[in-house]
Amino acid sequence: MNTGRGQGPRRGRGGGRLRATGRGKGRGPGPSPGAGPGARSVPGTGPGTESETEGGSGPGLAGARERRVRTGGVELCVAELGDPALPTVMLVHGYPDSKEVWSEVARGLAARFHVVLYDVRGCGLSTAPRPLRGGFTLEKLTDDFLAVADAVSPDRPVHLVGHDWGSVQSWEFATVRRTEGRIASFTSMSGPSLDHFGHWIKKRMTRPTPRRTAQLLGQGAKSWYVYLLHTPVLPELAWRGPLGRSWPGILRRIEKVPDGGYPTASLPGDAAHGAWLYRDNIRARLRRPRADAYAHCPVQLITPTGDAFLSQRLYDDLEQWAPQLVRRTLPAKHWVPRTRPDQLVSWITEFVNAKEEGDPAKEVMAAGPHADRFGGQLVLVTGAASGIGRATAFAFAEAGARIIAVDRDAEGAARTADMARLIGAPQAWGEAVDVADEAAMEKLADKVDAAYGTVDVLVNNAGIGLSGSFLQTSSEDWRKVLDVNLWGVIHGCRIFGRRMAERGQGGHIVNTASAAAFQPSRVLPAYSTSKAAVLMLSECLRAELAGQGIGVSAICPGLVNTNITATSRFTGVPADEEKRRQAKAARMYGMRNYPPEKVADAVLRAVVRNQAVVPVTPEARGARLMSRFAPRALRALARIEPPL
Amino acid sequence: MASVTPATPAGTGDLAAGLRGFKEVQRLAYACAEAVAGQLRPGITERAAARMQREWLRERGVRDWFHLPFAWFGDRTAFVNFRVPLQFFPTNRALEPGMPFILDMAPVHKGYTADIGYSGCLGLNPVHDRLLADLEAHRELILREVRERHSLREIYENVERLMVRQGYANRHRAYPFGVIAHKVDRVRERRWSPTLFGFGTQSLKGLASDALHGHRDGWSPLWSPYTFSDHPPQPGLWAVEPHLGFRGTGAKFEEILVVTDSKDPQESAFWLDDDLPHVRRWQEEKAA
Numbered sequence: 057m058n059t060g061r062g063q064g065p066r067r068g069r070g071g072g073r074l075r076a077t078g079r080g081k082g083r084g085p086g087p088s089p090g091a092g093p094g095a096r097s098v099p100g101t102g103p104g105t106e107s108e109t110e111g112g113s114g115p116g117l118a119g120a121r122e123r124r125v126r127t128g129g130v131e132l133c134v135a136e137l138g139d140p141a142l143p144t145v146m147l148v149h150g151y152p153d154s155k156e157v158w159s160e161v162a163r164g165l166a167a168r169f170h171v172v173l174y175d176v177r178g179c180g181l182s183t184a185p186r187p188l189r190g191g192f193t194l195e196k197l198t199d200d201f202l203a204v205a206d207a208v209s210p211d212r213p214v215h216l217v218g219h220d221w222g223s224v225q226s227w228e229f230a231t232v233r234r235t236e237g238r239i240a241s242f243t244s245m246s247g248p249s250l251d252h253f254g255h256w257i258k259k260r261m262t263r264p265t266p267r268r269t270a271q272l273l274g275q276g277a278k279s280w281y282v283y284l285l286h287t288p289v290l291p292e293l294a295w296r297g298p299l300g301r302s303w304p305g306i307l308r309r310i311e312k313v314p315d316g317g318y319p320t321a322s323l324p325g326d327a328a329h330g331a332w333l334y335r336d337n338i339r340a341r342l343r344r345p346r347a348d349a350y351a352h353c354p355v356q357l358i359t360p361t362g363d364a365f366l367s368q369r370l371y372d373d374l375e376q377w378a379p380q381l382v383r384r385t386l387p388a389k390h391w392v393p394r395t396r397p398d399q400l401v402s403w404i405t406e407f408v409n410a411k412e413e414g415d416p417a418k419e420v421m422a423a424g425p426h427a428d429r430f431g432g433q434l435v436l437v438t439g440a441a442s443g444i445g446r447a448t449a450f451a452f453a454e455a456g457a458r459i460i461a462v463d464r465d466a467e468g469a470a471r472t473a474d475m476a477r478l479i480g481a482p483q484a485w486g487e488a489v490d491v492a493d494e495a496a497m498e499k500l501a502d503k504v505d506a507a508y509g510t511v512d513v514l515v516n517n518a519g520i521g522l523s524g525s526f527l528q529t530s531s532e533d534w535r536k537v538l539d540v541n542l543w544g545v546i547h548g549c550r551i552f553g554r555r556m557a558e559r560g561q562g563g564h565i566v567n568t569a570s571a572a573a574f575q576p577s578r579v580l581p582a583y584s585t586s587k588a589a590v591l592m593l594s595e596c597l598r599a600e601l602a603g604q605g606i607g608v609s610a611i612c613p614g615l616v617n618t619n620i621t622a623t624s625r626f627t628g629v630p631a632d633e634e635k636r637r638q639a640k641a642a643r644m645y646g647m648r649n650y651p652p653e654k655v656a657d658a659v660l661r662a663v664v665r666n667q668a669v670v671p672v673t674p675e676a677r678g679a680r681l682m683s684r685f686a687p688r689a690l691r692a693l694a695r696i697e698p699p700l
Numbered sequence: 701m702a703s704v705t706p707a708t709p710a711g712t713g714d715l716a717a718g719l720r721g722f723k724e725v726q727r728l729a730y731a732c733a734e735a736v737a738g739q740l741r742p743g744i745t746e747r748a749a750a751r752m753q754r755e756w757l758r759e760r761g762v763r764d765w766f767h768l769p770f771a772w773f774g775d776r777t778a779f780v781n782f783r784v785p786l787q788f789f790p791t792n793r794a795l796e797p798g799m800p801f802i803l804d805m806a807p808v809h810k811g812y813t814a815d816i817g818y819s820g821c822l823g824l825n826p827v828h829d830r831l832l833a834d835l836e837a838h839r840e841l842i843l844r845e846v847r848e849r850h851s852l853r854e855i856y857e858n859v860e861r862l863m864v865r866q867g868y869a870n871r872h873r874a875y876p877f878g879v880i881a882h883k884v885d886r887v888r889e890r891r892w893s894p895t896l897f898g899f900g901t902q903s904l905k906g907l908a909s910d911a912l913h914g915h916r917d918g919w920s921p922l923w924s925p926y927t928f929s930d931h932p933p934q935p936g937l938w939a940v941e942p943h944l945g946f947r948g949t950g951a952k953f954e955e956i957l958v959v960t961d962s963k964d965p966q967e968s969a970f971w972l973d974d975d976l977p978h979v980r981r982w983q984e985e986k987a988a
Contacts, residue, residue, distance in 0.1 A: 442864065446867060450867075450947060471866070478826050649873075653947070
């Protein structure tokens with residue numbers, strides 16, 4: 057196992073740094089990999105350059121093996137989780153953080169990978185360079201990375217994951233020559249390469265079109281803190297004083313970062329030292345960006361859409377620097393390792409596995425639109441055996457989501473799941489459940505939780521039609537419609553929405569209302585009532601769940617060519633007349649021929665944009681507009697009995 | 701065998717011989733489709749594929765057409781965003797690996813007409829395989845319901861319902877008049893056989909005359925979802941073309957269904973030929 061990799065000078069790295077000498081030594085006779093948590097895979101090594109302790113890393117990293125790696129005049133605190141025989145994933149934290157920012161992600165990854173975290177120099181339990189000025193250059197940070205990588209994974213390249221400044225420095229690692237062959241893949245979040253950033257600015261300065269100017273000014277405004285950090289002494293004073301004390305509260309209030317072992321007590325020191333990251337690198341790199349900053353490993357870019365510090369436009373030209381770029385977007389704020397750990401774990405796992413398996417025929421990304429957003433997410437659609445529900449399931453499947461197709465019609469649901477797998481869903485299941493049955497829904501939710509995970513997007517779509525005048529509608533008819541159209545949605549939102557909220561990592565709920573929710577009609581009293589209720593329920597729920605990062609959208613389709621017409625009940629008429637009307641309605645909807653696929657596209661768009669109410673089809677948009685500006689005209693329309 | 705169609709002007713004589721003629725030209729057309737499909741490579745355009753079909757058949761004596769050969773590649777097999785009939789004509793869309801394609805041709809040979817559709821794909825495409833496999837149910841459904849003498853409109857709606865249940869869109873609705881089938885007939889051989897918008901004038905004339913007769917007697921040579929198709933199957937030869945579409949992938953078959961006025965259900969309707977590529981494919985799948 058010991059490769060005995062050259063101890064000699066390695067590709068001329070600067071700084072006269074001390075090498076961690078015991079690197080890779082004696083791995084062979086160590087205990088077998090995976091000998092339980094805290095198993096020492098690397099026995100005590102060379103004289104004073106590395107040392108190892110157990111479980112000593114902060115509260116967030118329980119069970120981590122800890123060691124110290126000395127390099128370039130500093131001592132880095134490195135924590136390891138998981139079986140060292142597995143592929144190594146190295147997590148690099150940002151500013152003003154320490155490695156504990158990754159605690160949730162590391163825990164999620166530890167079952168499948170050898171997870172390594174380290175405190176960047178000057179942060180957490182790592183020591184700071186003396187003097188501080190000039191001690192935080194990207195070259196020195198690269199030395200640190202190589203030392204840690206050599207210590208924890210001497211003979212295999214590591215998979216890098218960086219957040220914020222961790223990503224900025226990882227970009228440097230992934231683009232300089234001397235790390236070539238040491239990095240298997242790189243997942244970047246919220247941290248652009250300073251060189252790419254420099255070119256981005258230059259391009260916009262040299263040819264300032266209005267759009268480019270706006271992009272430049274936008275990012276310029278988001279970078280306000282960077283200017284402040286360049287002032288001498290003041291940032292240190294603030295961090296060691298009032299700002300350090302109030303920072304956890306600020307994170308909680310503004311960034312919605314949940315509590316739990318983060319930020320750590322070392323925050324004031326981390327933040328004060330980290331200011332030198334900016335002072336040592338920003339001006340130099342932005343003024344003279346390297347021209348050869350091409351990534352030499354596959355890169356996955358995760359972009360939080362609500363990042364207050366970085367514009368999404370920064371990554372527009374990234375394909376030019378990282379050819380095999382995989383893009384992901386996440387509706388979240390800056391601190392995704394704290395707020396969306398499950399999603400990160402899933403994407404990192406998928407990306408790393410794809411690279412480890414090295415199957416070139418297997419695409420990491422699905423082909424459909426919004427695959428960057430829904431790839432690997434769990435989507436549950438009710439009423440998925442036909443019509444809009446089925447089309448929605450297919451659209452999510454094309455975007456690479458995992459699908460749970462729920463319907464009363466077991467065969468149809470299974471068929472939907474089957475076809476969903478064909479067009480890109482990594483996994484899909486059909487579940488035969490009546491949404492009106494609360495106990496069955498509870499059971500389904502338990503099963504989903506246990507077997508598939510927490511639902512990321514819930515589409516409450518199941519619905520039935522009922523036509524006929526109010527006076528001819530029996531209470532039994534009313535009950536049936538309300539049971540499915542309203543109670544089905546209520547059960548879905550309550551049962552799955554609660555689990556979504558409890559997880560606390562965002563999500564989205566889509567409820568299928570109808571244009572009938574704002575267009576009154578003499579022939580659809582029960583149906584319209586149920587749909588209007590769904591619309592208002594969605595609006596209220598949206599207000600309630602907004603604070604937890606869960607969006608709620610109501611989709612209001614007009615006349616869409618689905619089999620709802622053929623299965624609708626027509627009250628107050630004999631059976632054969634009902635049949636005739638169903639056929640006639642089906643034909644009329646067929647002539648209108650608005651495909652459910654377009655509604656499905658609107659559903660995905662509504663989730664991506666977090667829209668509140670989305671009328672689909674021109675008649676629905678018209679009705680919505682009229683309901684606001686010409687309600688009397690709508691009321692007049694309501695009196696017309698459509699010819700059936 | 702009962703008479704195929706009293707309304708067919710030229711096809712009444714020797715029925716068996718007549719059917720043999722139709723069978724031969726249908727086989728010829730399918731042979732052409734398989735030959736051309738075998739030559740398709742990445743980069744070949746729809747126009748080139750259509751030309752290959754035309755030339756292949758011309759070399760074998762085809763001089764007249766019910767319609768000139770069509771070729772659709774990629775999402776054009778599902779008629780995505782088709783609004784005007786001109787979009788059916790072959791374009792410069794180039795074939796890529798994994799792309800589905802459809803070859804559709806209707807040659808007239810020795811006065812007999814065929815109209816066939818051949819679906820395939822270049823390389824692996826599981827979605828396309830599934831579509832092709834699911835077409836079998838439609839072939840069975842159509843034959844069964846024609847034998848039961850349901851109205852054509854009803855059968856059309858039942859086929860559509862089956863498609864929806866399978867999760868597909870009905871794409872034959874995009875054809876002119878939304879037809880799932882149309883009548884074909886013998887055509888008089890002329891020295892000059894011009895085409896109009898891709899359709900042979902002789903065949904159009906036959907169709908128009910059928911339409912006129914049918915209009916008087918309450919039937920139509922077009923099998924559509926509209927009221928004019930609300931009649932039991934009319935004896936004659938129908939080129940039936942159910943066309944499935946699924947998210948940018950389309951598949952169809954097209955072949956001749958013989959309808960007679962026989963009282964025997966087996967004789968009242970049957971597929972002209974059961975030895976066709978798509979049928980063989982289903983049999984092989986079952987055997988496997």
